Amino acid sequence: MFNIKQLNAIDNILKKNLISSGIDHVIFMDMGGNAIAKLDNGTAKFDSTAFAALAAGNFAAVDAMAKLVGESEFSLLFHKGEKSSIHFNKVNDDMLLISMFNKDISLGLVRLKVAATIKELNEIL
Amino acid sequence: MALINVKTKEIQIKIVYYGPGRGGKTTNLEYINHNYRDRIKTEMVSLKTHDDRTLFFDFLPFDVGKIKGFEVTIQLYTVPGQAKYNATRRLVLRGVDGIVFVADVQKEQRKKNIESLNQLYENLKTYDLNIFKIPLVMQYNKIDLKELDIPILSSKIMQKDLNSQLRVPAFEASALTGGNVIPTLKKVITMTLASIQDQFF
Numbered sequence: 001m002f003n004i005k006q007l008n009a010i011d012n013i014l015k016k017n018l019i020s021s022g023i024d025h026v027i028f029m030d031m032g033g034n035a036i037a038k039l040d041n042g043t044a045k046f047d048s049t050a051f052a053a054l055a056a057g058n059f060a061a062v063d064a065m066a067k068l069v070g071e072s073e074f075s076l077l078f079h080k081g082e083k084s085s086i087h088f089n090k091v092n093d094d095m096l097l098i099s100m101f102n103k104d105i106s107l108g109l110v111r112l113k114v115a116a117t118i119k120e121l122n123e124i125l
Numbered sequence: 126m127a128l129i130n131v132k133t134k135e136i137q138i139k140i141v142y143y144g145p146g147r148g149g150k151t152t153n154l155e156y157i158n159h160n161y162r163d164r165i166k167t168e169m170v171s172l173k174t175h176d177d178r179t180l181f182f183d184f185l186p187f188d189v190g191k192i193k194g195f196e197v198t199i200q201l202y203t204v205p206g207q208a209k210y211n212a213t214r215r216l217v218l219r220g221v222d223g224i225v226f227v228a229d230v231q232k233e234q235r236k237k238n239i240e241s242l243n244q245l246y247e248n249l250k251t252y253d254l255n256i257f258k259i260p261l262v263m264q265y266n267k268i269d270l271k272e273l274d275i276p277i278l279s280s281k282i283m284q285k286d287l288n289s290q291l292r293v294p295a296f297e298a299s300a301l302t303g304g305n306v307i308p309t310l311k312k313v314i315t316m317t318l319a320s321i322q323d324q325f326f
Contacts, residue, residue, distance in 0.1 A: 001325070007132040032220025033200070034128035034137045047167045053184045053200065054170065060216040061181070 017117040025100040136195045144227035145237040146206030149266040152300035179205040215248045223260040223317030232276040260316035263295035
């Protein structure tokens with residue numbers, strides 16, 4: 001369970017590193033499918049509760065697939081869409097960070113920003 | 126484990142409907158979805174095969190009001206019942222707070238009920254959860270088949286097979302017609318909320 005200080009710090013890190021860089025929507029969640037922090041730039045309109053449940057299932061399935069082929073994990077996933085794309089990255093064994101972004105921002109920049117975010121998140125978790 | 130967010134004042138609770146294939150887990154959720162639309166903000170999510178069998182899970186979140194100032198959301202999940210999908214069943218159990226075991230009362234399903242319950246015990250163990258401690262409710266489903274002269278097991282036999290050691294609350298039910306679907310749900314919610322209050326408050 002996160003305390004209020006941690007939750008505020010998580011929001012600040014996500015806002016500073018990801019939303020300010022042009023990422024549309026960010027969900028910081030546990031592997032059980034529960035969203036802990038959800039931030040967006042005001043444009044995203046979708047059912048984030050169902051999304052988090054599906055994302056957890058998706059990540060868990062891919063994680064189990066990794067083990068079947070002898071990998072300890074596939075720590076990041078990327079789904080490319082026509083207008084928007086989704087980037088999944090493991091934060092630690094229990095937490096997951098999902099970033100949704102549009103065509104105006106490159107995957108390289110997202111990966112760079114997500115890596116920095118995960119480093120900062122792990123310092124406060 | 127339930128997620129408690131002290132900033133947004135929210136509690137998210139995960140309840141999983143578990144049991145053998147074609148036992149009526151998804152039908153339970155469909156009935157709840159249909160009859161509690163006013164409390165459900167979103168559409169039910171179902172990951173199904175082409176022949177309508179659950180492939181991964183069904184998902185249905187709904188609000189149950191406040192506890193100690195926290196808004197409580199119950200997230201209902203089903204698991205795929207088919208034997209070959211145990212890896213996915215185990216994944217869905219991650220973070221579970223309460224379980225409804227949906228058993229099929231048809232005589233020919235007797236062995237499958239027992240096997241499924243044994244597997245639930247093993248799967249919970251992988252998350253360090255004890256089937257004797259987690260909030261659990263038994264549902265003996267398809268009781269309506271009796272009227273169609275299909276051989277079914279009596280509740281006495283179901284209790285002996287599945288609940289002689291666990292001794293948890295059990296309901297005879299008919300998920301298709303809605304019989305005892307809501308009492309089962311209410312019972313598991315009450316037990317799960319009590320368990321969470323004991324753990325966190």
